[in-house]
Each structure stands twice: as C-alpha cells, then as structure tokens.
Amino acid sequence: MTETTHQPQTQEKAEGAIARFLRSTELDPRLIGMVGALLLIWVGFHFYGEIVLGDGSFLTPRNLWNLSVQTASIGIMATGMVLVIITRNIDLSVGSIVGVTGMYMGLMQVEWLPQYLGLGHPAIWIITAIFGLLLGALIGALQGGMIAYLAIPSFIVTLGGLLVWRGVAFLAADGRTISPVDTTFALIGGGPYGSIGSTGSWIVCAIASAGVIWLVLNGRKNRRLHGFPLRPVWAEWFMGILGCAIILIATLVVNSYPWPKGILKDYYGKLGQEVPEGAFIAHGYAIPVLILGVVAILMTILMTRTRFGRYVFAIGGNPEAAALSGINTRAMTVKIFTLMGALAGLAGVIASARLNSATNALGDLDELYVIASAVVGGTSLAGGVGTIYGAIIGALVLVSLQTGMVLIGFGDGSYRKIVIGAALVLAVYLDIIYRKRIK
Amino acid sequence: MSTNRGTPLVELRDISISFGGIKAVDKVTVDLYPGEVVGLLGHNGAGKSTLIKCLSGAYKADAGEILINGEKVDINSPRDARALNIETIYQTLALADNLDAASNLFLGREIVNSFGFVDETKMEAETRKIMARLNPNFRKFNVPVSALSGGQRQSVAIARAVYFNAKILIMDEPTAALGPHETQMVAELIEELKKQGLGIFLIEHDIHNVMKLCDRASVMKNGQLVGTVNVNEVTDDDILGMIIMGKKPAKAA
Ligand SMILES: Nc1ncnc2c1ncn2[C@@H]1O[C@H](COP(=O)(O)OP(=O)(O)OP(=O)(O)O)[C@@H](O)[C@H]1O
Ligand SMILES: [Mg+2]
Numbered sequence: 160m161t162e163t164t165h166q167p168q169t170q171e172k173a174e175g176a177i178a179r180f181l182r183s184t185e186l187d188p189r190l191i192g193m194v195g196a197l198l199l200i201w202v203g204f205h206f207y208g209e210i211v212l213g214d215g216s217f218l219t220p221r222n223l224w225n226l227s228v229q230t231a232s233i234g235i236m237a238t239g240m241v242l243v244i245i246t247r248n249i250d251l252s253v254g255s256i257v258g259v260t261g262m263y264m265g266l267m268q269v270e271w272l273p274q275y276l277g278l279g280h281p282a283i284w285i286i287t288a289i290f291g292l293l294l295g296a297l298i299g300a301l302q303g304g305m306i307a308y309l310a311i312p313s314f315i316v317t318l319g320g321l322l323v324w325r326g327v328a329f330l331a332a333d334g335r336t337i338s339p340v341d342t343t344f345a346l347i348g349g350g351p352y353g354s355i356g357s358t359g360s361w362i363v364c365a366i367a368s369a370g371v372i373w374l375v376l377n378g379r380k381n382r383r384l385h386g387f388p389l390r391p392v393w394a395e396w397f398m399g400i401l402g403c404a405i406i407l408i409a410t411l412v413v414n415s416y417p418w419p420k421g422i423l424k425d426y427y428g429k430l431g432q433e434v435p436e437g438a439f440i441a442h443g444y445a446i447p448v449l450i451l452g453v454v455a456i457l458m459t460i461l462m463t464r465t466r467f468g469r470y471v472f473a474i475g476g477n478p479e480a481a482a483l484s485g486i487n488t489r490a491m492t493v494k495i496f497t498l499m500g501a502l503a504g505l506a507g508v509i510a511s512a513r514l515n516s517a518t519n520a521l522g523d524l525d526e527l528y529v530i531a532s533a534v535v536g537g538t539s540l541a542g543g544v545g546t547i548y549g550a551i552i553g554a555l556v557l558v559s560l561q562t563g564m565v566l567i568g569f570g571d572g573s574y575r576k577i578v579i580g581a582a583l584v585l586a587v588y589l590d591i592i593y594r595k596r597i598k
Numbered sequence: 599m600s601t602n603r604g605t606p607l608v609e610l611r612d613i614s615i616s617f618g619g620i621k622a623v624d625k626v627t628v629d630l631y632p633g634e635v636v637g638l639l640g641h642n643g644a645g646k647s648t649l650i651k652c653l654s655g656a657y658k659a660d661a662g663e664i665l666i667n668g669e670k671v672d673i674n675s676p677r678d679a680r681a682l683n684i685e686t687i688y689q690t691l692a693l694a695d696n697l698d699a700a701s702n703l704f705l706g707r708e709i710v711n712s713f714g715f716v717d718e719t720k721m722e723a724e725t726r727k728i729m730a731r732l733n734p735n736f737r738k739f740n741v742p743v744s745a746l747s748g749g750q751r752q753s754v755a756i757a758r759a760v761y762f763n764a765k766i767l768i769m770d771e772p773t774a775a776l777g778p779h780e781t782q783m784v785a786e787l788i789e790e791l792k793k794q795g796l797g798i799f800l801i802e803h804d805i806h807n808v809m810k811l812c813d814r815a816s817v818m819k820n821g822q823l824v825g826t827v828n829v830n831e832v833t834d835d836d837i838l839g840m841i842i843m844g845k846k847p848a849k850a851a
Pocket of ligand 1: 643
C-alpha cells in the first residue's frame with residue numbers, strides 16, 4: 160500500500176507554527192479553547208479572591224477536591240446527554256430521574272431492605288445501587304420508547320417526565336426526607352472516608368499514566384501497520400508527557416488535601432488511639448470522581464470505538480441516511496434514552512450518597528446544568544457533533560463558575576444564575592464563531 | 599441483447615405504492631437479468647425513485663411482489679435488501695455529512711476487530727483502495743463528507759454500493775453531479791460490473807448515456823409503466839417520445 164502513504168500537504172510551507180503544532184499533535188483547537196477558558200475561570204476567581212478579599216481560596220487542594228466531587232454527578236449525566244443531543248433529541252427529565260431514583264433508593268435501603276437483611280447488612284448498598292440504576296434505565300426506556308415508536312417529540316416526552324417523576328418522587332415518601340443512608344452506600348458520595356487515600360491515588364495515577372503511554376504507542380503502531388502518515392516523534396512525546404503531567408498534577412492536588420481534625424479524631428478514636436502529633440492523612444481521589452473517570456472512559460470507547468457510537472453520530476448527521484444504511488434508528492433511540500436514564504440513576508446514587516439522605520428535591524434543576532455542560536462542551540444542538548471529554552470539561556466549567564461565585568462571596572443564588580446563564584450563551588456564541596471560521 | 603434468458607435476477611411485479619392518496623407507483627412490472635443494465639426513465643416525479651426504493655427496502659410496497667432469482671422475497675428494511683446483495687446509490691446519496699468517507703462507506707457494516715471494536719485504520723485503508731479505482735484524484739479521507747464537492751460525495755456513494763460485491767445494483771442518477779471524466783469512469787465501471795454478471799437498474803435522464811449503457815429501457819409516466827424496449831431496436835427519438843407522450847413507438851409495440 161505504498162501509494163497511500165505520504166500525501167504531501169501543499170499548504171505546508173504557508174502554515175504557521177501554531178497550525179503546524181495543532182496538525183502534528185492532532186489536538187482539537189476547541190478542546191484547547193475550553194481548557195483555556197477553564198483555567199482562566201480558575202485563575203480569575205483565585206486572584207479576585209486574593210486581591211479583593213485578601214484570600215485566594217480557589218486554587219487550593221481543598222477547593223479543587225470539592226470541585227471534583229461536585230462535578231461528578233453532573234459530569235456523569237452530561238456524558239449521556241451528549242448522545243441524546245447528538246441524535247437531535249433532548250432530555251429534560253434527568254434531574255427528576257435523579258430525584259425519583261434517589262427517593263426510591265432511600266426507601267429501599269432505609270425502610271425496605273433492613274427489614275429482611277438487618278440494618279447495615281453489607282449487601283444493602285449494592286442492591287440499592289443496582290436498583291437505582293435499573294429504575295433509571297427503565298424510566299429512560301419508557302421515555303425513549305414513546306419518542307421512537309409513538310413519534311412524540313423528545314422535548315415533550317421529557318418535559319412531561321420532568322414533571323411526572325418529580326411528582327412521583329414527592330409521593331414516594333409523602334415529601335419526607337429519608338436519612339441517613341446506609342453507611343457503605345454513603346461512601347459512594349465521597350467525603351473523607353469515601354476517598355481512596357494517598358496510596359490508592361498513586362496507584363490510580365500509575366495505571367492512568369500507563370494507559371496514556373499505551374494509547375500513544377498503540378496509535379503509532381496502528382498507523383504504521385496500515386502505512387498511514389505518522390505523527391512527528393516530538394508530537395508523540397508531547398502528547399504522552401502532557402497526558403501524564405495532567406494526571407500527576409491532579410494526583411498531587413488530591414493527595415495534599417488532608418483530612419480535617421474532626422475526622423482524624425474520629426478515625427484514631429475508632430482505633431483506640433490518640434491523634435498523633437502532625438498527623439496527615441490525605442483524601443486522595445474521591446470515589447464519585449473515580450466513577451466519573453470510569454464512566455468517561457467507557458463512554459468514550461462506546462462513542463469512538465463501537466458500532467453503536469458510529470450509529471449515534473450517523474443518526475445525528477443524517478437520520479434518513481442512517482436508516483437507509485440499515486440502522487434501526489428507533490431501537491437506537493430507545494437504547495440511548497435507556498443509557499441516559501441509567502446514568503441519571505447513577506447520578507442519583509452519588510447525589511443521595513453525598514447528601515447522606517434522599518429528599519424529593521434531589522437533582523432539582525440538574526437537567527439545565529447537564530444540558531448546558533454538554534453544549535458548553537461543544538455538543539451541537541443541530542445534531543451530529545459532540546464529544547464526551549467536551550461535556551465533562553463543560554461540566555467542570557459550570558461547576559467552577561458556581562462554586563467560584565460562592566467562594567468570592569456571591570453565593571446568593573441570583574448572581575450565580577445570572578453568571579451561569581450568561582456564560583452558557585457566550586460559550587455557544589464563541590462556538591458558533593469558531594465553527595464559521597473553520598468552514 | 600436478447601431478452602428472456604431463463605429466470606430473471608429480479609422481477610418487480612405489479613408494484614403499487616401511494617402517498618396520501620397519490621399513486622406514486624401504479625402497478626409497475628419490470629425485470630432484470632444478470633449481466634444486464636435496465637434503464638428506468640421518465641419525467642420528474644414519474645415514480646422512478648419510489649419504485650426502486652421498494653426494492654432497496656426504503657419503502658414497503660402497498661401491493662405487488664418482488665422475486666429474486668424466481669423466488670418471492672419479503673423486503674421490509676434496507677437491511678433485508680443488503681442481505682439479498684442488493685446495493686443502492688440513492689439520488690440523495692444518503693450520506694451522513696458529519697462522518698468521513700470511510701465511515702460512510704462502511705456505515706451499518708463496519709469492520710470490527712476481534713474485540714468487537716470498529717477498526718478505523720482498516721476501513722480507511724480499504725476506502726483508499728476502492729477510491730483509487732473509482733476516483734484516483736480523491737484525497738479527502740479524513741474530513742467529514744460535508745466538506746466534499748458534489749461529485750466527490752457521489753464517488754463515495756458509488757464506492758459504497760460497489761465495495762460490498764453486490765449482485766443487484768440500483769443506481770439512481772449516479773452521474774448527476776459528476777464531471778465528464780468521472781462520468782466516463784462510471785460508464786466504464788458499469789461495463790465492467792456488467793461483465794461480472796451483475797444486474798443493474800440505472801435511473802438516468804441523459805438519453806445518450808441511456809443509449810450507450812443500457813440494454814433495455816423501461817419508461818414510466820405518472821407512476822405507470824409506459825413500456826419496456828430493447829435499446830438497440832429503437833432510436834433515441836423513440837425513447838424521448840415514450841417519455842414525453844407516454845406512448846410506445848409503433849414498431850416496437
Ligand atoms: N416520501 C414521500 N411522501 C410523499 N410523496 C412522495 C414521497 N416520495 C415521493 N413522493 C411523490 O411520488 C411521486 C414520484 O416521486 P419520485 O421521487 O419517485 O419521482 P422520480 O421519478 O424519481 O423523479 P426525479 O426524476 O425528479 O427524481 C412524486 O409525485 C413525489 O412527489
Ligand atoms: Mg428520482
């Protein structure tokens with residue numbers, strides 16, 4: 160296949176250093192833009208705090224760790240919303256699905272299962288979590304079925320769902336708040352005990368770095384195998400080192416956020432010891448953040464490496480062509496909404512575990528943040544375009560704005576809403592300009 | 599170019615289909631033999647595309663039957679048609695604009711590796727091979743097909759129909775967007791596929807291409823079949839007469 164190797168790019172000479180850098184590394188300029196915006200927001204909040212309040216508290220391990228935990232449930236749902244929006248649909252019901260699954264999981268682990276298994280039985284958390292996922296999936300399948308087979312627009316079906324499931328969440332326990340949840344279940348929400356500590360985090364760091372290196376090497380091997388042009392060696396090194404550096408920095412940050420004194424006392428107290436002088440136990444990665452990481456990897460594989468992912472993009476690009484290619488577009492719609500529902504169920508697990516209780520307001524307005532995350536992350540409402548990593552960065556941007564406003568003393572809901580609403584519109588506007596320019 | 603050599607490859611018998619009371623195709627019967635090109639002709643809106651969509655699985659006929667090699671078949675979806683080795687180049691090309699050439703070529707039939715993952719590099723390599731045959735100037739392998747010219751998009755659609763070893767090929771105005779050189783290449787491709795024994799339905803407005811490429815021509819008007827003629831027994835004026843007047847020429851009747 161020698162004739163297919165190098166197709167010399169005629170514009171090579173004319174292109175600038177930045178263009179050459181982008182082409183060699185194959186980095187998506189939009190990704191760089193999003194990460195740049197995120198860093199700008201972080202630095203902005205930090206220095207505003209530093210200068211105006213005399214205390215820059217944004218870029219601290221404590222805040223960044225909290226940020227990661229708060230992003231988890233929105234981020235998980237945003238990965239599913241990407242598929243929904245790519246196929247030209249919308250799901251307004253995810254916040255209410257969080258509420259209804261959270262509520263029934265609360266009832267299950269606090270009021271139903273302990274009757275049969277006994278309080279604190281080790282199987283309670285897993286049965287409850289699986290139940291929550293399945294309930295979410297079932298609701299998603301029901302809505303997807305109506306969209307696909309009854310041809311009711313997804314906007315209407317899920318707007319109905321938004322109201323219906325919130326109502327069901329209230330009726331499930333007559334508006335009561337159910338707490339506390341099972342102690343093992345609560346770990347899924349994060350917190351000092353719901354984190355994997357310093358050693359665990361270093362192991363995660365090592366595995367993730369190995370994964371990055373494997374990706375780079377394997378990509379190169381594959382291209383060589385088929386005689387495609389290879390990326391320059393420096394670009395491969397750059398990508399490998401960049402990936403590992405980000406993982407390393409994240410690990411350093413979560414490992415330098417210590418357990419607070421109260422938790423230390425509680426921990427050593429349970430061991431029957433005094434808190435040693437200068438005791439330092441790091442949080443490390445929180446469990447919900449690891450769940451988000453795993454979901455992100457699996458969803459990325461699903462979207463970029465499987466037929467299912469291809470079909471999602473094809474349906475978004477041209478539903479008629481997808482159908483003519485033998486893709487069962489209706490079944491795909493049901494599957495996508497089922498997946499979305501299951502992810503909302505998973506977010507329900509994390510949200511109720513983190514709150515250590517189930518309330519009927521759980522997940523309220525989440526649908527807006529989730530949709531905004533996907534859209535800020537570059538998912539096009541016109542369909543056909545979107546990435547998983549984009550949605551997660553989008554979620555990070557929105558949650559950063561939210562927590563940043565609180566940190567600098569604008570925690571009052573109204574300011575937050577104004578800023579986030581404006582940021583959403585601005586982000587989409589910038590994306591439109593960008594897309595026009597590359598055309 | 600004699601007709602009636604044993605069992606036809608395809609028989610569409612008395613196919614009817616209507617949209618909201620309008621009969622788009624009305625009791626049309628056409629057939630196709632191996633190694634033969636049958637032209638489908640008619641004015642805009644005559645029902646040509648609709649007829650072949652019943653064969654390609656895009657539509658389900660309201661009435662009539664489809665026989666492949668003399669056996670009645672049920673085609674309920676494009677998947678069924680593909681399973682019967684029927685490949686189609688649609689007039690609209692049916693490409694997903696946001697995907698690249700290789701993804702479109704293999705859409706619905708992706709090459710997967712032993713883990714069940716889509717083998718993107720293999721698909722691109724195969725795409726490069728077939729495009730080298732069909733359109734050697736084609737270079738745009740790594741961009742969405744929305745960035746291609748009309749003719750380049752058409753080559754992708756043609757490549758998709760040819761790649762999977764069809765036995766029955768449906769081409770709905772395959773050269774509408776092509777330049778003279780590319781059109782010539784498609785003409786050569788049709789000749790070659792014909793030699794390999796494929797049967798081809800060719801929808802084509804250019805009467806010269808019809809005279810050059812087709813063995814028989816079936817003319818439709820307002821959803822009905824005007825008639826089928828052996829191309830070497832009539833003149834292009836005869837065929838034009840059929841298309842415009844909706845009448846079979848006296849000598850061929
Ligand atoms: N999906 C549809 N819904 C409603 N009417 C349709 C549909 N598809 C085709 N028709 C109608 O059926 C008739 C035949 O259309 P068809 O596309 O088969 O024409 P054609 O012979 O292919 O014309 P052209 O040469 O312009 O491609 C037209 O009157 C058209 O308006
Ligand atoms: Mg047509």
